[in-house]
Amino acid sequence: xxxxxxxxxIGNPLxxxxxxxxxxxxxxxxxxxxSKATKTAADYYTxxxxxxxxxxxxxxxxxxxxxxxxxxxxxxxxxxxxxGFLYSIGFLVAWLVALLLVAxxxxxxxxxxxxxxxxxxxxxxxxxxxxxxxxxxxxxxxLLAQMAGAGGLVALLMNVQTKTxxxxxxxxxxxxxxxxxxxxxxxxxxxxxxxxxxxxxAGAVFMTLWVLAQFKVNISGLLGEASAGSGKGDxxxxxxxxxxxxxxxxxxxxxxxxxxxxxxxxxxxxLMRFYTVPTAKEARRxxxxxxxxxxxxxxxxxxxxxxxxALVGPKRIAAAPGAQNSAAPLLAFKLGGVLLLALISAxxxxxxxxxxxxxxxxxxxxxxxxxxxxxxKRGTVRADDEVKVARITAVVIGLxxxxxxxxxxxxxxxxxxxxAFAVAASANLPTxxxxxxxxxxxxxxxxxxxxxxxxxxVVLIIFSPAVSGKPSSMxxxxxxxxxxxxxxxxxxxxxxxxxxxxxxxxxxxxADQGRYAExxxxxxxxVGAEKASTH
Amino acid sequence: MSTIExxxxxxxxxxxxxxxVQASADFVELxxxxxxxxxxxxxxxxxxxxxxxxxxxxxxxxxxxxxxxxINVGLVLGLLQFVSTFTITWLYVRYANRRLDPLxxxxxxxxxxxxxx
Numbered sequence: 001x002x003x004x005x006x007x008x009x010i011g012n013p014l015x016x017x018x019x020x021x022x023x024x025x026x027x028x029x030x031x032x033x034x035s036k037a038t039k040t041a042a043d044y045y046t047x048x049x050x051x052x053x054x055x056x057x058x059x060x061x062x063x064x065x066x067x068x069x070x071x072x073x074x075x076x077x078x079x080x081x082x083x084g085f086l087y088s089i090g091f092l093v094a095w096l097v098a099l100l101l102v103a104x105x106x107x108x109x110x111x112x113x114x115x116x117x118x119x120x121x122x123x124x125x126x127x128x129x130x131x132x133x134x135x136x137x138x139x140x141x142x143l144l145a146q147m148a149g150a151g152g153l154v155a156l157l158m159n160v161q162t163k164t165x166x167x168x169x170x171x172x173x174x175x176x177x178x179x180x181x182x183x184x185x186x187x188x189x190x191x192x193x194x195x196x197x198x199x200x201x202a203g204a205v206f207m208t209l210w211v212l213a214q215f216k217v218n219i220s221g222l223l224g225e226a227s228a229g230s231g232k233g234d235x236x237x238x239x240x241x242x243x244x245x246x247x248x249x250x251x252x253x254x255x256x257x258x259x260x261x262x263x264x265x266x267x268x269x270x271l272m273r274f275y276t277v278p279t280a281k282e283a284r285r286x287x288x289x290x291x292x293x294x295x296x297x298x299x300x301x302x303x304x305x306x307x308x309x310a311l312v313g314p315k316r317i318a319a320a321p322g323a324q325n326s327a328a329p330l331l332a333f334k335l336g337g338v339l340l341l342a343l344i345s346a347x348x349x350x351x352x353x354x355x356x357x358x359x360x361x362x363x364x365x366x367x368x369x370x371x372x373x374x375x376x377k378r379g380t381v382r383a384d385d386e387v388k389v390a391r392i393t394a395v396v397i398g399l400x401x402x403x404x405x406x407x408x409x410x411x412x413x414x415x416x417x418x419x420a421f422a423v424a425a426s427a428n429l430p431t432x433x434x435x436x437x438x439x440x441x442x443x444x445x446x447x448x449x450x451x452x453x454x455x456x457x458v459v460l461i462i463f464s465p466a467v468s469g470k471p472s473s474m475x476x477x478x479x480x481x482x483x484x485x486x487x488x489x490x491x492x493x494x495x496x497x498x499x500x501x502x503x504x505x506x507x508x509x510x511a512d513q514g515r516y517a518e519x520x521x522x523x524x525x526x527v528g529a530e531k532a533s534t535h
Numbered sequence: 536m537s538t539i540e541x542x543x544x545x546x547x548x549x550x551x552x553x554x555x556v557q558a559s560a561d562f563v564e565l566x567x568x569x570x571x572x573x574x575x576x577x578x579x580x581x582x583x584x585x586x587x588x589x590x591x592x593x594x595x596x597x598x599x600x601x602x603x604x605x606i607n608v609g610l611v612l613g614l615l616q617f618v619s620t621f622t623i624t625w626l627y628v629r630y631a632n633r634r635l636d637p638l639x640x641x642x643x644x645x646x647x648x649x650x651x652x
Contacts, residue, residue, distance in 0.1 A: 239595055291624050524569060
């Protein structure tokens with residue numbers, strides 16, 4: 001096994017590296033230019049709300065189509081077949097929740113962060129504290145996934161086999177994204193995401209066409225080859241290879257599906273993107289663009305995944321450094337040799353950088369705006385100081401995620417991201433929906449649903465087979481997997497909804513009806529919503 | 536379009552009676568139109584999605600039935616999830632443009648032109 005890994009050197013690390021450095025150079029120039037227009041807090045957090053719907057839609061897909069989508073899903077389809085496809089369906093359908101229930105109203109009632117909306121009609125300090133903690137937790141899980149992906153990808157591309165070498169690369173990625181965020185703020189980060197999204201989608205279209213050409217546009221033939229090459233026969237064309245070997249596995253899969261479909265509209269870094277456009281109508285347009293781009297992209301990954309299964313084969317993929325996550329790069333190498341591999345790898349790497357930058361942006365904004373400015377300083381802080389704190393936080397979060405990424409190196413990225421979705425769906429979404437739609441919802445209810453969802457999901461993850469007790473766990477040697485499901489969504493999401501309800505009904509606190517009236521009128525009509533800044 | 540002089544301050548006009556606006560006929564109608572669309576639609580797509588997930592989990596034999604060549608029921612139903620998502624998106628945008636935006640705009644114009652300044 002180890003010998004096979006050492007032999008498997010694909011592509012030319014030098015070419016890979018130089019194409020990637022070219023991307024870094026271009027984006028750094030863009031970020032530097034963006035930094036000149038970043039003066040106020042609104043500029044730093046929301047790029048002056050000056051992006052158009054389509055621009056923001058592309059940036060959202062750049063943010064959302066993380067390494068988990070490209071490398072993780074393509075890899076899961078290549079190795080486990082149909083079960084990988086199930087991820088992408090959940091990831092896509094989830095956008096309808098954001099479109100119908102969240103995006104526009106969030107844009108109309110908030111300024112910078114998710115907590116702005118959650119605390120709108122509640123007591124500010126406790127709710128903002130809770131929302132900030134939850135934002136940091138979700139972003140951390142998501143960051144972990146991206147950083148782990150960076151390690152695996154580099155292992156493949158630069159032929160860095162040792163853990164130490166890979167760790168050094170993760171450190172490099174971390175430092176680079178800190179620079180993006182510090183210098184470019186939201187505007188720079190958004191442009192990095194736009195550039196990356198265009199490259200990623202173009203790369204995927206190109207490879208898909210190539211794969212289809214190989215099979216003379218015969219999808220059935222492609223599927224046949226994939227099932228023949230898999231060694232598992234037609235099983236790769238049906239659900240169940242990854243999940244559902246037993247009853248627990250089946251329930252685990254339902255749990256995962258629930259977390260995926262309800263998680264997106266609770267992801268703070270996605271929600272924050274809705275503040276970068278001038279109106280709710282543009283926020284709607286962003287989501288529509290995002291849905292088309294993301295949906296289209298997932299259809300491509302279906303072809304790419306089965307293509308990799310057919311042309312490269314699951315055995316070679318599993319044996320390669322980076323394992324599953326290397327399916328797409330290996331397919332690129334098989335199709336177009338050294339150059340295509342280098343291009344696709346640079347794109348994949350850019351993907352990680354851009355997503356990580358967006359996450360750091362969101363986490364630092366939440367800490368500085370919600371926790372520092374509104375909780376500690378009780379809203380009396382100057383905007384300049386707040387942004388300064390946000391920048392310092394960005395550095396700290398960057399450093400923490402570097403350490404976490406080194407620890408999580410080697411895990412399946414799509415799986416790690418699914419955990420972030422579970423926490424988001426449990427801690428954030430119930431609270432957002434109650435705040436927007438339920439008149440009686442009050443501070444106690446908000447705190448119960450945020451903390452309840454957050455604690456339940458995180459505790460269940462800690463005691464799940466994802467963390468210990470199995471060969472695929474994060475800590476293989478330890479064994480404290482008391483909870484059988486790898487994904488906690490099935491339990492923690494209903495718990496959070498229930499706690500939000502109970503907290504509201506059981507407390508004596510009366511909801512502030514005046515504030516609710518204001519929130520509802522603003523949410524639906526856009527009266528007094530934050531406007532774009534003038535420059 | 537309309538930019539204000541103090542972009543970063545939260546506009547929270549005092550003296551506006553939000554509860555009065557909330558109870559106004561126009562606003563009640565706007566809320567009714569919004570909820571009448573988004574609630575049933577959300578219930579519909581979530582049900583359809585869960586049905587699909589349950590089929591993929593517990594009706595594997597059915598999902599593996601091949602329809603054309605190697606293309607089976609599972610793949611077709613999965614692709615139909617994409618189709619339904621795209622369709623609902625399109626329907627919502629059309630509905631919002633026709634039925635929500637004009638009413639929301641007129642309420643907003645009334646408020647911003649009248650009581651707020």
